[in-house]
Amino acid sequence: MKADYKNWMPKGMILGTQTIAIVFLVLTYFTFDNYTIGKLFWALTVIFIFVSIxxxxxxxAFSYDGKRQMSKQIIDGVSSYVDIPDGGKCLDVGCGSGALSIACAKKNPNAQIIGIDRWGKEYASFSKDLCESNSEAEGVSNTSFQQGDACKLDFPDETFDAVTSNYVYHNIPSKDRQAILLETLRTLKKGGTFAIHDIMSKGKYGDMKAFEKKLKDMGYEDVQLIDTTDGKFMSKWESTWMGLSGSTLLVGTK
Known part of the structure; x- marks a missing residue:
């Protein structure tokens, strides 16, 4: 049995885009005599062809079975910052297919990893059952998974010895993603560690240097913002054409 972590770019989305391109191509053919409409449909055809490519x-690039395996590189990189004491607990927010939860479980075999996700229809191939199946395939027994809301976590303050997340919060419609970070950190015990990776550009997160200072003023220690597009997880060129510019790892201790 082999774990199936799926792909951050689902095949269904690719097929849907290709289908739309074909539809516009057919409409171009049937409206060829109408210059304005035909030109519009042809432009849309070209756009969707390029998007599908x-x-x-x-x-x-994201495939776990491919040559680049960027997803695996990122998961392994983020999990390397997650340090949990024996008998401790870690929360993985937005666990998806369970990849980061399982990586943390392997690195911390004497800790309990809890993964939460809303498992929305936009990523229909991800599910709680998939996470549990992947844990079984990887031979880890110190994981558990449940449905949850990153904006309002169903856990008391200072529940976990570590919290982590990977490419989740930028997908949540919000005018204040720093507030979502604070909601996650609320559940972290004093002395606990955090490792949160996301597209922390100013447009999505606001001033993260000011947020770093805010955490330090609140008593957090060793707070760092680590650029992961400088070769750590990906190159600048990859982050640019993939739309991942601003990818940053927020790490530290409460």
Whole structure:
């Protein structure tokens, strides 16, 4: 049995984009005599062809079975910062297919990893059952998974010895993603560690240097913002064409 972590660029999205491109191509053919409408449909055809090519390249780069395996590199990189004491607990927010939860479980075999996700229809291939199946395939027994809301976690303050997340919060419609970070950190015990990776660009998160200072003023220790697009997880060029510019790892201790 082999774990199946799926792909951050689902095949269904690629097929849907290709289908739309074909539809516009057919409409172009049937409206060829109408210059204005025909030209519009042809422009849309070209756009969707290029988008589908971009999505295919993303799928190839993210594939766990491919040559680049960027997803695996990122998961392994984030989990390397997650340090949990024996008997401790870690929360993985937005666990998806369970990849980061399982990586943390392997690194911390004497700790309990709890993964939560809303498992929305936009990523229909991800599910609680998939996470549990992947844990079984990887031979780990110190994981558990449940449905949850990153904006309002169903856990008391200072519940976990570590909290982590990977590429989750930028997908949540919000005018204040720093507040979502604070909601996650609320559940972290004093002395606990955190490792949160996301696209922390100013447009999505605001001033993260000011947020770093805010955490330090609140008593957090060793707070760092680590650029992961400088070769750590990906190159600048990869982050640019993939739309991952601003990818940053927020790490520290409460």
């Amino acid at each position: 971009w999505m295919q390249l993303m799928h190839r």
